[in-house]
Amino acid sequence: MPNDLTPPKPTPQKRISCVLTVSRAWRVTPNMIRVTLTGPEIADIPASIAGGHCKILLPAAGQSPADLTRAMAEGPKPTTRTYTIRHARPEACEIDIDFVAHGDNGPASAWAARVQPGDILGFAGPGQPKLTDMTADYYLIAADMSALPVALAGLEALPKDAKGIAIFEVQSAEDRQHINAPAGIAQHWLIHAHPEEQSAQQTDLIQRLTLPDGRIKTLVAGETGVIRALRLHLRGERALPRADVYASGYWRIGLAEDQHQKVKNTEAAEDEAKLAG
Template sequence: MPNDMTPPKPSAVKRATCMLEVLAARRVTPNMIRVTLTGPEMAAIPASTAGGHCKIMLPAEGQDAAALARQMAEGPKPTTRTYTIRHARPEVCEIDIDFVAHGDNGPASAWAARAKPGDFIGFAGPGAPKLTDHEADYYLIAADMSALPVAAAGLEQLPRDAQGIAIFEVLSEADRQPIDAPAGIEQHWLIHDNAEVESTLATDMIEGLDLPEGRIKTLVAGETGVIRRLRMHLRGDRALPRGDVYASGYWRIGLAEDAHRKVKNIEAADDEAKLAAAS
């Protein structure tokens, strides 16, 4: 059993399905909204789960909290989206979730833009953080704004003597955020101001890196078209072991989450077949 000084392993954290109340909502940057949520169940979500995913269930227009809770229990399934826990503060029963602000272009973004204290939302989670093995010699982190929360949380949990590079792609210079990364992590902020056009900024930069010898672990996430190219590069051209490469598409230009998930699974299987054939 973990003692008071040792964070529980992700697999030991109890998952919760519950209703949460909005404590606050604010713009972290012009294109990122941070919503602070609370509920007694969050006392069991340790700070070390920052970077783990969760499901949020959105109320329908005019739906009260009791009706959403019934729908979560009995169906049909509410509008559900996947997000990252940016911070967890179990001592005060709070979590933060960051939303990319793109107006009404998506139900979660629309909800976050209007969120105010006293509002409510359904919650299920958490999943495990994505960068929990801290035995690498070098870390390669890359994220667009959709994956900035998972990348930032992963960086902040690295050992203070960690070495590596972090490449963030944001919509504007004003969307840069302070991240408490180890001093040995070289940070680069790239500006791509049109999220509806696939970017090559991060892929071009990563393909041109002179990576050091030793064990390299990656946390790479963002738009699926970009991530597929990076996965093939890291696993194929760089020959990094599968277990050391986290490369996940979080969204796809022109697709809602449910449709994106289906396409992503098919493409991921296709990529694995190509990598196996080339090995």
């Protein structure tokens, strides 16, 4: 039977802007780097914020914490990118942020590949987690490596009796991660060794799925070309309500983040018009 409970609205999260210090960094898998950041301001961020987005502001070479703090407030604005909080440990004043390791193809990846304990990073946020409604009958979660942090955090926050399917696309079998997910969530790991090339694996699999009756909630994120096709499929052919479909492009093949955001917003408006028509 569909779950008719009205989900509670998320409590607004206090946002902070500060400079954090790297305490450690390591490779979780061959193509994923985890950086642990610390600072007293993290005490105000609840553990439940895992899966929320944040802005990271990259320091210039040799920039001191005071200079980075000043630049964040007054400019010139540091290079800024959007990432996901993978874990938050307010009792230890720590957060983890995962970075896909793709060498110097992007300022954040280049920073993460070279980072050392004691290095600094600007932080602004956090935003709310993307999966806060735990009243659905079934969950569809899909992500490529760029969106693994938000997808895994969402899975780990689900009720233990949750049912659904999670579909992940990673670069190698060694990039699969252990997830503390509910037993009722079926997991599928797909391998796509060349993320710079378009992949249809997730789209094909999701379009073939037989979804159950009841209320379905989605958390789908990754390369924008893939996500756009999935959004149209889920909202159009599957007729899922807009409020139950989180489908967000996190990057676009061949585009930097600033360029991607402009294209993403334009295409999202086009898709909404198409679905409404």
